[in-house]
Amino acid sequence: MSKERVRERTDRPARPFRAHRDVLDAAPDPLSPVGAMPPIISITGLSKVYASGFQALRSVNLEIRRGEIFALLGPNGAGKTTLIGIVCGIVSPTEGRVTVDGHDIRAAYRKTRRLIGLVPQELTTDAFETVWATVSFSRGLFGLKPDPGHVERVLKDLSLWEKRDSRIMTLSGGMKRRVLIAKALSHEPQVLFLDEPTAGVDVELRQDMWRLVRRLRDQGVTVILTTHYIEEAEEMADRVGVIRRGEIILVEEKAELMRKLGRKQLTLQLQSPLDALPPALAVHRLDLSADGSELTYTYDSQGERTGITALLTDLRAAGLRFRDLQTRQSSLEDIFVDLVKERA
Numbered sequence: 501m502s503k504e505r506v507r508e509r510t511d512r513p514a515r516p517f518r519a520h521r522d523v524l525d526a527a528p529d530p531l532s533p534v535g536a537m538p539p540i541i542s543i544t545g546l547s548k549v550y551a552s553g554f555q556a557l558r559s560v561n562l563e564i565r566r567g568e569i570f571a572l573l574g575p576n577g578a579g580k581t582t583l584i585g586i587v588c589g590i591v592s593p594t595e596g597r598v599t600v601d602g603h604d605i606r607a608a609y610r611k612t613r614r615l616i617g618l619v620p621q622e623l624t625t626d627a628f629e630t631v632w633a634t635v636s637f638s639r640g641l642f643g644l645k646p647d648p649g650h651v652e653r654v655l656k657d658l659s660l661w662e663k664r665d666s667r668i669m670t671l672s673g674g675m676k677r678r679v680l681i682a683k684a685l686s687h688e689p690q691v692l693f694l695d696e697p698t699a700g701v702d703v704e705l706r707q708d709m710w711r712l713v714r715r716l717r718d719q720g721v722t723v724i725l726t727t728h729y730i731e732e733a734e735e736m737a738d739r740v741g742v743i744r745r746g747e748i749i750l751v752e753e754k755a756e757l758m759r760k761l762g763r764k765q766l767t768l769q770l771q772s773p774l775d776a777l778p779p780a781l782a783v784h785r786l787d788l789s790a791d792g793s794e795l796t797y798t799y800d801s802q803g804e805r806t807g808i809t810a811l812l813t814d815l816r817a818a819g820l821r822f823r824d825l826q827t828r829q830s831s832l833e834d835i836f837v838d839l840v841k842e843r844a
Protein backbone atom coordinates (compact mmCIF):
# COMPACT_ATOMS: atom_id res chain seq x y z
CA MET A 501 0.00 0.00 0.00
CA SER A 502 1.39 3.39 -0.88
CA LYS A 503 1.88 6.02 1.80
CA GLU A 504 -0.80 8.16 0.17
CA ARG A 505 -3.33 5.40 0.49
CA VAL A 506 -2.47 4.83 4.14
CA ARG A 507 -3.01 8.50 4.78
CA GLU A 508 -6.22 8.53 2.85
CA ARG A 509 -7.60 5.64 4.84
CA THR A 510 -6.58 6.86 8.27
CA ASP A 511 -7.86 10.34 7.54
CA ARG A 512 -11.36 9.13 6.96
CA PRO A 513 -13.73 10.88 9.33
CA ALA A 514 -14.44 9.11 12.57
CA ARG A 515 -17.41 6.84 12.22
CA PRO A 516 -19.01 4.69 14.85
CA PHE A 517 -18.21 1.05 15.60
CA ARG A 518 -18.08 -0.35 12.14
CA ALA A 519 -15.72 2.16 10.64
CA HIS A 520 -12.73 0.03 11.33
CA ARG A 521 -14.35 -3.19 10.09
CA ASP A 522 -15.14 -1.39 6.84
CA VAL A 523 -11.47 -0.69 6.40
CA LEU A 524 -10.53 -4.27 7.18
CA ASP A 525 -13.22 -5.61 4.90
CA ALA A 526 -12.22 -3.35 2.01
CA ALA A 527 -11.17 -5.12 -1.16
CA PRO A 528 -8.11 -7.22 -0.35
CA ASP A 529 -4.85 -5.57 -1.22
CA PRO A 530 -2.13 -8.19 -1.65
CA LEU A 531 0.55 -5.71 -0.61
CA SER A 532 -1.29 -4.74 2.53
CA PRO A 533 -1.71 -7.43 5.14
CA VAL A 534 -3.86 -6.36 8.11
CA GLY A 535 -0.72 -6.32 10.23
CA ALA A 536 0.58 -3.43 8.15
CA MET A 537 -2.31 -1.18 9.17
CA PRO A 538 -1.04 1.78 11.18
CA PRO A 539 -1.67 1.27 14.89
CA ILE A 540 -4.83 2.81 16.35
CA ILE A 541 -2.79 4.12 19.27
CA SER A 542 0.87 4.94 19.18
CA ILE A 543 2.75 5.94 22.33
CA THR A 544 6.34 7.13 22.05
CA GLY A 545 8.78 8.08 24.79
CA LEU A 546 5.98 8.81 27.24
CA SER A 547 7.00 9.89 30.73
CA LYS A 548 5.02 11.30 33.62
CA VAL A 549 6.39 12.99 36.69
CA TYR A 550 3.61 14.07 39.05
CA ALA A 551 3.81 17.42 40.82
CA SER A 552 4.90 15.52 43.94
CA GLY A 553 8.05 14.62 41.99
CA PHE A 554 6.97 11.00 41.70
CA GLN A 555 7.77 9.45 38.34
CA ALA A 556 4.82 7.28 37.36
CA LEU A 557 5.83 6.52 33.74
CA ARG A 558 9.30 6.06 32.31
CA SER A 559 9.72 6.47 28.59
CA VAL A 560 6.88 4.19 27.58
CA ASN A 561 6.66 3.00 23.98
CA LEU A 562 3.60 1.05 23.00
CA GLU A 563 1.50 0.45 19.92
CA ILE A 564 -2.05 -0.79 20.07
CA ARG A 565 -3.27 -2.61 16.98
CA ARG A 566 -6.61 -1.88 15.41
CA GLY A 567 -9.33 -4.19 16.58
CA GLU A 568 -7.34 -6.06 19.20
CA ILE A 569 -8.08 -6.71 22.84
CA PHE A 570 -4.99 -5.57 24.67
CA ALA A 571 -4.53 -6.31 28.37
CA LEU A 572 -2.19 -4.09 30.33
CA LEU A 573 -1.14 -6.17 33.28
CA GLY A 574 0.63 -4.82 36.30
CA PRO A 575 0.55 -4.57 40.09
CA ASN A 576 -1.05 -1.65 41.92
CA GLY A 577 0.89 1.54 41.47
CA ALA A 578 2.56 0.38 38.24
CA GLY A 579 1.21 3.32 36.24
CA LYS A 580 -1.73 1.77 34.39
CA THR A 581 -4.28 4.45 35.28
CA THR A 582 -1.75 7.20 34.59
CA LEU A 583 -1.10 5.80 31.13
CA ILE A 584 -4.80 5.61 30.32
CA GLY A 585 -5.34 9.08 31.77
CA ILE A 586 -2.76 10.53 29.39
CA VAL A 587 -4.20 8.85 26.30
CA CYS A 588 -7.66 10.13 27.29
CA GLY A 589 -6.37 13.66 27.90
CA ILE A 590 -7.10 13.66 31.64
CA VAL A 591 -3.48 13.64 32.76
CA SER A 592 -0.88 15.76 31.01
CA PRO A 593 2.30 13.98 29.97
CA THR A 594 5.71 15.28 31.04
CA GLU A 595 7.37 14.03 27.89
CA GLY A 596 6.51 12.02 24.83
CA ARG A 597 3.86 11.76 22.19
CA VAL A 598 0.60 9.89 21.78
CA THR A 599 -1.44 9.55 18.63
CA VAL A 600 -4.90 8.05 18.28
CA ASP A 601 -5.84 7.03 14.76
CA GLY A 602 -2.90 9.08 13.53
CA HIS A 603 -3.85 12.29 15.36
CA ASP A 604 -1.80 13.85 18.15
CA ILE A 605 -3.83 13.82 21.37
CA ARG A 606 -2.86 17.38 22.23
CA ALA A 607 -3.10 19.00 18.81
CA ALA A 608 -6.36 17.21 18.02
CA TYR A 609 -7.82 16.69 21.47
CA ARG A 610 -11.49 16.79 20.58
CA LYS A 611 -11.03 14.53 17.60
CA THR A 612 -9.08 11.89 19.50
CA ARG A 613 -11.22 12.07 22.63
CA ARG A 614 -14.28 11.50 20.51
CA LEU A 615 -12.80 8.21 19.30
CA ILE A 616 -12.30 6.96 22.86
CA GLY A 617 -14.64 5.54 25.47
CA LEU A 618 -13.30 5.36 29.00
CA VAL A 619 -14.61 3.26 31.84
CA PRO A 620 -12.74 4.65 34.83
CA GLN A 621 -11.45 2.58 37.70
CA GLU A 622 -13.33 4.58 40.31
CA LEU A 623 -17.11 4.72 40.45
CA THR A 624 -18.05 8.26 39.51
CA THR A 625 -21.67 8.90 38.67
CA ASP A 626 -24.23 11.60 38.80
CA ALA A 627 -26.27 10.30 41.72
CA PHE A 628 -29.53 12.15 41.06
CA GLU A 629 -29.89 11.49 37.35
CA THR A 630 -31.67 8.52 35.86
CA VAL A 631 -29.76 5.88 33.95
CA TRP A 632 -31.35 6.98 30.68
CA ALA A 633 -30.54 10.67 31.18
CA THR A 634 -26.96 9.98 32.22
CA VAL A 635 -26.18 7.86 29.18
CA SER A 636 -28.00 10.15 26.74
CA PHE A 637 -26.31 13.23 28.17
CA SER A 638 -22.91 11.60 27.91
CA ARG A 639 -23.48 11.10 24.19
CA GLY A 640 -24.40 14.76 23.83
CA LEU A 641 -21.14 15.81 25.45
CA PHE A 642 -19.35 14.54 22.38
CA GLY A 643 -21.51 16.68 20.14
CA LEU A 644 -23.45 13.77 18.71
CA LYS A 645 -27.10 13.92 17.80
CA PRO A 646 -29.42 12.10 20.17
CA ASP A 647 -29.93 8.50 19.13
CA PRO A 648 -32.46 6.81 21.42
CA GLY A 649 -32.07 3.58 19.44
CA HIS A 650 -28.38 3.42 20.21
CA VAL A 651 -28.88 4.25 23.89
CA GLU A 652 -31.55 1.56 24.09
CA ARG A 653 -29.23 -1.03 22.53
CA VAL A 654 -26.42 -0.16 24.91
CA LEU A 655 -28.69 -0.33 27.96
CA LYS A 656 -30.13 -3.65 26.83
CA ASP A 657 -26.64 -5.06 26.18
CA LEU A 658 -25.73 -4.18 29.74
CA SER A 659 -28.94 -5.47 31.31
CA LEU A 660 -29.79 -1.92 32.34
CA TRP A 661 -32.97 -1.52 30.32
CA GLU A 662 -35.28 -2.32 33.25
CA LYS A 663 -33.40 0.27 35.32
CA ARG A 664 -33.51 3.05 32.73
CA ASP A 665 -35.75 5.26 34.85
CA SER A 666 -33.98 4.58 38.15
CA ARG A 667 -31.83 7.24 39.74
CA ILE A 668 -28.18 6.20 39.81
CA MET A 669 -27.98 6.51 43.60
CA THR A 670 -30.54 3.75 44.03
CA LEU A 671 -28.43 1.23 42.09
CA SER A 672 -26.07 -1.40 43.47
CA GLY A 673 -22.33 -1.07 42.93
CA GLY A 674 -22.44 -3.60 40.10
CA MET A 675 -25.25 -1.73 38.37
CA LYS A 676 -23.38 1.57 38.74
CA ARG A 677 -20.43 -0.04 37.03
CA ARG A 678 -22.69 -1.12 34.18
CA VAL A 679 -23.84 2.50 33.89
CA LEU A 680 -20.22 3.63 33.56
CA ILE A 681 -19.75 1.19 30.70
CA ALA A 682 -22.96 2.39 29.05
CA LYS A 683 -21.74 5.98 29.35
CA ALA A 684 -18.43 5.06 27.75
CA LEU A 685 -20.26 3.44 24.84
CA SER A 686 -22.81 6.21 24.43
CA HIS A 687 -20.85 8.01 21.72
CA GLU A 688 -19.94 4.87 19.77
CA PRO A 689 -16.19 5.01 20.36
CA GLN A 690 -13.69 3.11 18.24
CA VAL A 691 -11.42 2.50 21.21
CA LEU A 692 -12.65 1.43 24.62
CA PHE A 693 -10.51 1.67 27.75
CA LEU A 694 -11.59 -0.41 30.72
CA ASP A 695 -9.55 0.42 33.80
CA GLU A 696 -9.66 -2.60 36.14
CA PRO A 697 -13.18 -3.40 35.02
CA THR A 698 -13.62 -6.51 37.11
CA ALA A 699 -11.81 -5.59 40.33
CA GLY A 700 -14.30 -6.47 43.04
CA VAL A 701 -17.27 -7.21 40.78
CA ASP A 702 -19.44 -10.31 41.03
CA VAL A 703 -19.04 -13.29 38.74
CA GLU A 704 -22.14 -12.47 36.72
CA LEU A 705 -21.01 -8.96 35.89
CA ARG A 706 -17.54 -10.20 35.07
CA GLN A 707 -18.93 -12.68 32.58
CA ASP A 708 -21.30 -10.11 31.09
CA MET A 709 -18.37 -7.78 30.70
CA TRP A 710 -16.24 -10.35 28.97
CA ARG A 711 -19.10 -11.16 26.61
CA LEU A 712 -19.60 -7.48 25.85
CA VAL A 713 -15.89 -6.94 25.20
CA ARG A 714 -15.82 -9.80 22.72
CA ARG A 715 -18.88 -8.47 20.95
CA LEU A 716 -17.33 -5.01 20.71
CA ARG A 717 -14.17 -6.51 19.29
CA ASP A 718 -16.29 -8.37 16.72
CA GLN A 719 -17.74 -4.99 15.75
CA GLY A 720 -14.24 -3.66 15.17
CA VAL A 721 -13.77 -1.76 18.42
CA THR A 722 -10.28 -1.85 19.91
CA VAL A 723 -10.37 -2.70 23.61
CA ILE A 724 -7.65 -1.94 26.12
CA LEU A 725 -8.17 -3.25 29.60
CA THR A 726 -6.00 -3.01 32.65
CA THR A 727 -5.97 -5.72 35.22
CA HIS A 728 -3.89 -7.33 37.86
CA TYR A 729 -5.53 -10.68 37.27
CA ILE A 730 -3.58 -13.03 35.05
CA GLU A 731 -6.75 -15.06 34.48
CA GLU A 732 -8.46 -12.05 33.03
CA ALA A 733 -5.66 -11.43 30.58
CA GLU A 734 -5.66 -15.11 29.76
CA GLU A 735 -9.39 -15.18 29.16
CA MET A 736 -9.70 -12.01 27.14
CA ALA A 737 -6.60 -10.65 25.53
CA ASP A 738 -5.10 -11.03 22.09
CA ARG A 739 -1.93 -9.39 23.36
CA VAL A 740 -0.64 -8.59 26.79
CA GLY A 741 1.66 -5.85 28.01
CA VAL A 742 3.27 -5.97 31.43
CA ILE A 743 3.97 -2.72 33.23
CA ARG A 744 6.00 -2.39 36.40
CA ARG A 745 7.10 0.78 38.16
CA GLY A 746 6.20 2.89 35.17
CA GLU A 747 8.06 0.76 32.66
CA ILE A 748 6.63 -1.53 30.04
CA ILE A 749 8.74 -4.60 30.56
CA LEU A 750 7.08 -6.88 28.05
CA VAL A 751 4.58 -6.89 25.21
CA GLU A 752 3.65 -10.21 23.74
CA GLU A 753 0.96 -12.29 22.07
CA LYS A 754 -1.11 -13.86 24.79
CA ALA A 755 -0.48 -17.44 23.69
CA GLU A 756 3.25 -16.89 23.96
CA LEU A 757 2.99 -15.15 27.30
CA MET A 758 0.78 -17.80 28.82
CA ARG A 759 3.25 -20.41 27.71
CA LYS A 760 5.85 -18.55 29.72
CA LEU A 761 3.68 -17.51 32.62
CA GLY A 762 1.68 -20.62 33.16
CA ARG A 763 4.58 -22.58 34.54
CA LYS A 764 3.96 -25.42 36.97
CA GLN A 765 6.25 -27.62 38.98
CA LEU A 766 6.00 -31.17 40.17
CA THR A 767 8.37 -32.09 42.99
CA LEU A 768 9.02 -35.71 43.88
CA GLN A 769 10.61 -36.75 47.18
CA LEU A 770 12.68 -39.81 46.39
CA GLN A 771 12.85 -42.85 48.64
CA SER A 772 16.63 -42.97 48.27
CA PRO A 773 18.76 -40.01 47.21
CA LEU A 774 20.56 -39.95 43.87
CA ASP A 775 24.14 -38.89 43.11
CA ALA A 776 23.18 -37.78 39.62
CA LEU A 777 20.27 -37.84 37.21
CA PRO A 778 20.06 -41.16 35.38
CA PRO A 779 20.79 -40.57 31.66
CA ALA A 780 17.50 -42.26 30.75
CA LEU A 781 15.70 -39.28 32.31
CA ALA A 782 17.66 -36.65 30.44
CA VAL A 783 14.79 -36.04 27.98
CA HIS A 784 12.68 -34.59 30.80
CA ARG A 785 13.20 -31.12 32.20
CA LEU A 786 14.33 -32.23 35.63
CA ASP A 787 16.35 -30.66 38.39
CA LEU A 788 17.91 -32.69 41.14
CA SER A 789 18.21 -30.99 44.53
CA ALA A 790 21.68 -30.54 46.01
CA ASP A 791 21.15 -33.36 48.51
CA GLY A 792 19.85 -35.66 45.75
CA SER A 793 16.55 -36.31 47.55
CA GLU A 794 14.18 -34.28 45.37
CA LEU A 795 13.44 -34.19 41.67
CA THR A 796 11.66 -31.15 40.30
CA TYR A 797 9.91 -31.23 36.95
CA THR A 798 8.93 -27.89 35.45
CA TYR A 799 6.27 -27.68 32.77
CA ASP A 800 3.88 -25.14 31.38
CA SER A 801 0.17 -25.29 31.80
CA GLN A 802 -0.51 -25.56 28.10
CA GLY A 803 -0.06 -28.92 26.49
CA GLU A 804 2.68 -30.49 28.56
CA ARG A 805 0.50 -32.52 30.88
CA THR A 806 1.20 -35.64 28.84
CA GLY A 807 4.85 -35.09 29.73
CA ILE A 808 4.07 -36.10 33.30
CA THR A 809 2.78 -39.51 32.27
CA ALA A 810 5.94 -40.14 30.27
CA LEU A 811 8.06 -38.94 33.17
CA LEU A 812 6.38 -41.26 35.66
CA THR A 813 6.76 -44.19 33.27
CA ASP A 814 10.46 -43.41 32.81
CA LEU A 815 11.00 -43.02 36.56
CA ARG A 816 9.52 -46.42 37.13
CA ALA A 817 11.62 -47.96 34.35
CA ALA A 818 14.72 -46.40 35.94
CA GLY A 819 13.76 -48.07 39.22
CA LEU A 820 13.22 -44.77 41.05
CA ARG A 821 10.58 -44.69 43.75
CA PHE A 822 9.21 -41.65 45.46
CA ARG A 823 7.57 -41.33 48.83
CA ASP A 824 5.69 -38.10 48.29
CA LEU A 825 5.00 -35.42 45.70
CA GLN A 826 3.86 -31.82 45.49
CA THR A 827 2.69 -29.64 42.66
CA ARG A 828 3.03 -25.93 42.58
CA GLN A 829 1.81 -23.30 40.16
CA SER A 830 3.63 -20.06 39.64
CA SER A 831 1.72 -17.21 41.22
CA LEU A 832 1.37 -13.76 39.74
CA GLU A 833 4.05 -12.68 42.15
CA ASP A 834 6.48 -15.36 40.88
CA ILE A 835 5.68 -14.38 37.35
CA PHE A 836 6.53 -10.75 37.92
CA VAL A 837 9.68 -11.72 39.76
CA ASP A 838 10.67 -14.02 36.90
CA LEU A 839 9.94 -11.39 34.29
CA VAL A 840 11.91 -8.78 36.09
CA LYS A 841 14.86 -11.15 36.53
CA GLU A 842 14.66 -12.07 32.88
CA ARG A 843 14.83 -8.43 31.84
CA ALA A 844 17.53 -7.44 34.29
Ligand SMILES: Nc1ncnc2c1ncn2[C@@H]1O[C@H](COP(=O)(O)OP(=O)(O)O)[C@@H](O)[C@H]1O
Pocket residue numbers: 550551552554555556574575576577578579580581582583
Ligand atom coordinates in the same frame (compact mmCIF):
# COMPACT_ATOMS: atom_id res chain seq x y z
N1 LIG B 1 -1.97 12.73 41.17
C1 LIG B 1 -0.94 12.03 41.60
N2 LIG B 1 0.08 12.64 42.27
C2 LIG B 1 1.16 11.95 42.69
N3 LIG B 1 1.32 10.63 42.51
C3 LIG B 1 0.35 9.97 41.85
C4 LIG B 1 -0.82 10.64 41.37
N4 LIG B 1 -1.59 9.71 40.75
C5 LIG B 1 -0.94 8.54 40.86
N5 LIG B 1 0.23 8.68 41.51
C6 LIG B 1 1.21 7.64 41.80
O1 LIG B 1 1.69 7.13 40.59
C7 LIG B 1 1.85 5.71 40.65
C8 LIG B 1 1.06 5.05 39.56
O2 LIG B 1 -0.31 5.20 39.85
P1 LIG B 1 -1.42 4.60 38.90
O3 LIG B 1 -1.18 5.09 37.52
O4 LIG B 1 -2.74 4.90 39.50
O5 LIG B 1 -1.08 3.05 38.98
P2 LIG B 1 -2.00 1.78 38.72
O6 LIG B 1 -3.21 2.22 37.98
O7 LIG B 1 -1.14 0.83 37.92
O8 LIG B 1 -2.33 1.20 40.05
C9 LIG B 1 1.42 5.31 42.05
O9 LIG B 1 2.57 5.19 42.85
C10 LIG B 1 0.56 6.45 42.50
O10 LIG B 1 0.62 6.60 43.91
Ligand SMILES: [Mg+2]
Pocket residue numbers: 580581582621695696
Ligand atom coordinates in the same frame (compact mmCIF):
# COMPACT_ATOMS: atom_id res chain seq x y z
MG1 LIG C 1 -5.18 2.04 38.42
